[in-house]
Amino acid sequence: MHRPPPGPIARLRSLRYVELHTPAFTEAAGFYEEVWGLESVESDTGARWLRGTGDEHHVLHLTERERVGLGRLAFAVGTPAEVDEAARRLEAHGITPVFGPGPLEQAGGGYGLRFTDPEQRLIEISAHVDAVTPGGRDAAVPVGVTHAVLNTTDIDAAVSFYCDVLGLRVSDWSEHQMAFLRCNADHHCVAFNQAEWTSLNHVAYE
Template identity: 70%
Template sequence: MNQPIARLRRLRSVELRTHAAADSAEFYSEVWGLSVVESGREGAWLRGTGDQHHALQLTQADRNGLGRISFAVSTPAEVDDAARRVAERGILVVQGPGPVDDAGGGYGLRIVDPEGRIIELIADTLAVPALGGDDAVPVGVTHVVLNTVDIDAAVRFYCDVLGMRVSDWSEHQMAFLRCNSDHHSIAFNQAEWASVNHVAYEMPSVDHFMRGIGRLRHHGQLPLWGPGKHGPGDNTFSYFADPAGLVCEYTSGIAQIDEDRWLCRVWRRVPELSDLWGTAGPPSRQVREHMAGIPDPGAFERHDLERAS
């Protein structure tokens, strides 16, 4: 049996391709609470208060989609080991292993999953100090939910190849996968096409979470769904749409997993378990449409493959 290609330490950052990069950068910096660390004609890199150089990269594109998902590994040697295991498995590589010529630097490897998503494994990124203060702003990105046409195949790849573990299922509609003690850093939602469902940002506490929602309301931004508290993951939620229509979430209090004691559970998809507080109501047609997004072929129809050939 093949070993996973690496040990993922944490979800580091997400790149979103967006048709409204400039407006979105303004939204995430002026309203959402991230800080711009670098910017240019093609996009922007934004950080939270945590110790990652950036949590979000926005790249100008003709249509919305996922650029890549970046996971931290411990050392460049682990990246090289991952590259060898990837070659043995015949998985497509679009970049690396080697130094990353991108904001934040590092030594990385980029591979393609079965639905065309680019996954980056990276070590030795630029160190930045965590920011102090008690502002109601995100620490960083905490999870990404992805729409998939084959949830079983997606879960199998991310577990067998990337070494993630299934924390819980929401019937056979959603699967929640972890790479560390956080209940999930990736979740898959069975859908008609592959796309980004939403990106979630960690708030330090429920108080920060609620004050952040208040700030968005002050800017005329009302939640698409929330505030509430999910059953799977036990985390708070409030979902909004950015200027391109991509969904972003404030969350706090994600369940912590004890590997020796945790038992995977299959949750029923009923309102009282989707929202334990009963404050959000069922998700509306509008929020479902935003979360569905548009079909995203990922790397299979982009220049990344041309660079790799």
């Protein structure tokens, strides 16, 4: 009997935060705090978590590494039960989590899981992360992260994975060079740019 393909693993609510790797950790942390206006909420050796003026515990996780790059993309879901269900659906897609589902022993806590996409980007899905009291809206300080644009060597495969597995929906194509994907009412939370290599193109903040 032919089984229908498994559906998306979860209903993603938003892009919660991004992790960036940098060899110039002190300089990068200084830029994001002093110029970009983010506020440090927790620090450790070679790591810093920074918040905007919204209610997310942090919107940027900086980690000291030898090379610049994307550490992970973290998406929000509603409940721990949704995380557990996402793990079961990942298995149906033939994907084994690299962590979880379980408690996240990191700044902000929460309950989540992590897995990699076909181009080896680390994806985190989490619920019940500590919230913080929103700050006043300052036009010069970001509220939170709105989207990440990712360079990909195969835009069709990338779009298929993020739609079929993560449940994102296509908002727009720019010819066959870029694709914009959404998880809520915003135009996009992730976009893909066809390129000769896999990398982070940019991160945008509200």
